[in-house]
Amino acid sequence: MSDRLLDVFSKGLNLPASQLSDETSPSNTPTWDSLAAMEMVVLLEDAFDVRLKTSEIMKMRSIGLARNVLRSKGVEDI
Amino acid sequence: MIGIIASFTPHLLVAPLLAAAPAGSEVCLADFNQVHQSLLDVESSFEQPPDQLVVCWRIEDVFGPALVDWVVRESDPAGLREDVRQLGLLVGQAAATHAIPVVACTPPTPTFVWLDPLDARSSVRLAVLHGQLVQAFVEGIGQAPVTLVDLAALLQLHGTARAYDSRNDLMYHQPLTRPFAQALGTLLGEALGSLGRPTPKVLAVDADNTLWLGIVGEDGPDGVVIGDSFPGSGYRAFQQGLVYQAAHGALIALVSKNNAADIEEIFARRGGDMALSSEHLAAQRVDWNSKADNLSAIADELGLGVDSFVFIDDNDVELDEVRQRLPHVDLVKVSDEPEEVAEITRRLTAFRFARVSGEDRVRTQMMKGESDRRAAAAGAPSHADFLASLGISVHVFEPGPAHVGRVTQLINKTNQFNLTTVRRDEAAVAALVTSQAHRVYAAEVTDRFGGYGLVAVAVVDCGIDAWEIETLLMSCRVLRRGVEDAILQCIGDDAVTAGASMLRGSYRPTSKNGQVAAFYPDRGFTATGEGLYEVSLPLSVAPEHVAVLRDA
Helix, strand or coil: CCCCCHHHHHHHHCCHHHHHHCCCCHCCCCCCHHHHHHHHHHHHHHCCCCCCCCHHHHHCCHHHHHHHHCCCCCCCCC | CEEEEEEECCCCHHHHHHHHCCCHHHHCECCCCCCHHHHHCCHHHCCCCCCCEEEEHHHHHCCCCHHHHHHHHHHHHHHHHHHHHHHHHEEEEHHHHHHEEEEECCCCCCCCCCCCCCCCCHHHHHHHHHHHHHHHHHHHHCCCEEEEHHHHHHHHCCCHHHHHHHHHEEEHHCCCHHHHHHHHHHHHHHHHHHHHCCCCCEEEECCCCCCECHHHHHHHHCCCCCEEEEEEEHHHHHHHHHHHHHHHHCEEEEEEECCCHHHHHHHHHHCCCCCCCHHHEEEEEEEEHHHHHHHHEEEEEECCHHEEEEEEEECCCHHHHHHCCCCCCCCCCCCHHHHHCCCHHHHHHHHHHCCCCCHHHHHHHHHHHHHHHHHHHHCCHHHHHHHHHEEEEEECCCCCCHHHHHHHHHCCCCCCCCCCCCCCCCHHHHHHCCCCCEEEEEEEEEECCCEEEEEEEEEECCCCCCEEEEEECCHHHHCCCCCCHHHHHHHHHHHHHCCEEEEEEEECCCCCCCCCCCHHHHHEEEEEEECCEEEEEECCCCCCCCEEEECC
16 A cells, blocks of 8 residues: 655655655655755645645654654545 | 756746757756866766856855855955956856856856855955956956856846745755746846847947938938937937947948938037047948848948847838848837936847957867867866865764764765765764774865765674675765765775775665765776676775875
8 A cells, every 4th residue: 555655755865765664764864855845845845735834844753753743734545 | 958057946947047048058067066166077967968057156155164254253255356367267168178068157246145245244245256256257267168058147136135035045955936947047048048148249320310310301400309408318318228238349331211411410510419420430331222222231341240239229121121031130129218228238149248359269169179279278277276276184083972863864874976975874883983893984074165964874884804885875965075085095905904905885776865976996096797796905996186194
């Protein structure tokens, strides 16, 4: 089953979705640098049609935490 | 290789730029907001020397403090105008000395996250200043082979509210929304694509149902529709566009299948209704010959190739004949909707990038050779002159408890100008600050554009005979200003005072710190092992243009 969130991170981090999980974070992912973070914000906002506040972006320190933030903003099925 | 110099993070521009640029183009990016330094030192600002350059900048990024001062305190803008003119000069100089095409953007009207754009106390003054600064920038570029892209106009077209994202500006120095970055990147790519192509020189226009509505042979000179009221107003607008193009160097040629006397009569009798007059016509063929033959004849008469022609006609058969026989002529089909006719000249986008002709002048410049290049470099400020003009002041001090937070932050986030990339937490930094065996150095930098705050850190192990630099790092914001040499000089001086005879340093490569690989050898250190260097004291590296302040 494909995970829409992992697909976005796969694009932003330039890694296959199979290598990503909710534990994936900047500290265990060399390609997750500040530029990738910026691009992923834009990608996430486009993919899930949300507008993220800076405090929400700062909370997204792993894919799992990003999932929590998006769910809290009413994004379903992720 | 297209080199991009931008005063903000330009990554969102790359994909649309490459999509619109000639196939096979590649892009490399200079460090952001290093516009002056990158222009002065194009070759070392990129991983490989670019053969095309794009310059994108905002006044608020490059001249922020001076601009804020002008907005808040209404200070004299003369200095700011001169600084912007100098920046234009640097852009022109980069194009002339490297003999590469340069595409430079006009700066957009400044915006600030804290300033209501409708606050008339400042918005009116800002509009006036913006005009003056754009003018100063263009004056600075002068006759250099630079293609201008009117970013300011593009922003106006899209609207600031839709073009800017202040959150991304605050967080990432990336002020553009994705849709606007898409539009700007595309425009830049098109500008790069236009460099090899000749600018259209001749607009060849049909007459009936093109310059006016109706057919003069049937409706008579008084029966064709042209003038101030609809639908003639659409055709009159098209004529006005042709008059504008003629005034800006295009040649207008009339190519019509008609009796010459009918056409003459329209120009003679309907002058009050028309914008175009026979004086605007550089050539005309009003006869019953084939239009392809007539276009070729006009090309011969004007001494131009047909590849610089745009042929504008409402008749598909005429257009098709020209398409087949003269495939290099650009074709424009005239619609039967007056509002579309009105916009024909506006949609001739090949003229967008024609104001300063890049390619021709670049070629001339290349042929003129090395002596001219040297002369051009002599006439414009050198990197050393530029640094001297900055009035750089570096305050080197030993940080106290109040600085531990900022020092720790720099130690953990600096990737590029970082010799060893040793990360330390706040407790470790606090311990080092009070350690007898170590000395921590911090540097604050100011120049005439303003202050940069605490931007460099060194950690030194102070042995009896030899001092060893364990950490040396600096924020990218002050690259290539000599700050690193000022701090190194202070370390060397202190080591001499303490009785040491040797200074050691090391370089540990990472994927991001390649720019400092040669830092120690460049300053007279000799290699003693893998990434290990030493130099006998005293050391002398402090650059003349930097004023170094120490604690009393």
